[in-house]
Amino acid sequence: MTAATTPKVPVEALIRPAEPCVIVIFGAAGDLTKRLLLPALYNLKQSNLLRQEFAIIGVAHTPMSQDDFRSKIAQDIHEFATVPVEDHLWQPLEQRLYYLAGEFQEADTYHQLQDLLTQVDQDYGTQGNYLFYLATASNFFCDIITQLGAAGLVREDNNQWRRVIIEKPFGHDLDSARTLNKSIGAVLEEKQIYRIDHYLGKETVQNILVFRFGNGLFEPIWNREHIDHVQITVAETVGVEGRGNFYEGTGALRDMVQNHLFQLLAMTAMEPPISFSADEVRDEKSKLLKSIIPLTAETVQTDTVRGQYSAGIVKDTQVPAYRSEPRVASDSTTETYAALKLNIDNWRWAGVPFYLRTGKRLAQRVTEIAIQFKQVPSLLFRQTSIDRLTPNFLTIRIQPKEGIHLKFGAKVPGPAMTMDAVEMSFCYNDYFGKIPSTGYETLLYDCMIGDATLFQRSDNVELGWSVVSPILEAWATTSPENFPNYTAGSWGPLAADDLLVRDGRQWLPD
Ligand code: BG6
16 A cells, blocks of 8 residues: 555644643763654654743763753764754754753752752743653662652642653562552652653554554454454564663563563553543553463463574674673573463453564564464365465554555466465555654653653553563573573574464464
8 A cells, every 4th residue: 555645734733832841851961862862852843842931951970061961962963863953943952951960869969950940940931840751770760759759849839740751661570660669659649650661652553552443444353253363573683782781680571571562462452441541541451461361380381482592693794692792691591582472361352362572683673463363264265275375464563664464365366266365565654754753752742741641550560560470480490501592683492483383373474
């Protein structure tokens, strides 16, 4: 499908600019700020979604003057912006950039921050609305929020709002997530907390809900009567990218499954919410996560697979084994790959397995949800060999080459009545053109207008952890003797193929 139409009304004309506010970024000297947050704010500025009454304060422990911070960010934006930077748009943003050097644990930092915020409110009319973005290592989350609370910076008086965005990882397991929720809940109300999962900022992830609930065509067959099984794949070609230290204590299950894959699963399988308000959507996600049949020590053995890559060739380049990456133990047992089979115990999905897999250094970068529909009840086309009767697959491709593809059978031209698999494809770029984005624009904007739909509520996060906990516990009791068990550049361990083969299924071939 390649219709070359573009939307008639520019999106910017349909939405109002964000509310006046100051964004305070903790960890402003780090990677996230320069690679994603500032480019996203620039894109919002370009789309006219930031008001004049707006400013940014960076806080970090790196000693740096305000002028130095401005010139650093000015250089960075030219490197990382997703569109060419235009001076008349960048200059007003640069003027609104402030910097505060300070330790996150010290009360004095917050007293200085308070003074600076008062000054910025006066200079730019930001009305005392503050959005605190914790772009720091997770061990600072609690300290920063406690200090913000002690300094009175998160109190919402006189119609002013105060919100906090918390990056991942949110906890390390169920207990630590609960403890963190409890500690921050002592300072903030739930409506002030925005737990970010950057997968929810991806257009195509948001489109899952539009696709399912904005079309009459698919929802009637979106259930156990018609669907055989669902596959969710998040395959990466990158390795740990210099984050060996972090990854060693994390692994694929915590890094990707508990958050990103479960978000994809919830969007694919949840019931229609009664409205698109934040709580209605998040209620449905929680209900879905609660319906997952908990794995036991026995089913962890049969229904999960972990893997770690050895050296190999990815995209024509020789890459080292995980155990040879910097700051990784030479006998590491951390998994760089995880696959699991989950069953959902509700009326819609009983008996329909969901197979999830994610891994680093795989053959190809692809994130997709593939839904296999049931076969026809009786085989009429006898001249067609069984392997040509490809089942109907609907694939929602999240990245790259975002789109939706439907595979179905068609008659091969000629006198014989034979069938082959053909594909009908919709590609985002063909239809809407390429819209350069970092994936953080919508998330930042939503936070500035107080819409938490795309952010995780405390119960969503805890439920995610409660599903992976039995796996983490079971894996911790046995050492994976066969690591490394897949070659970089392959599709992962053979055992992950077996997970489907023994059910008479296979991963959707690319
Ligand atoms: C992050 C993980 O949350 O997501 C990384 O910590 C991973 O390990 C990244 O590489 C993948 O995100 P994306 O958007 O590139 O699919």
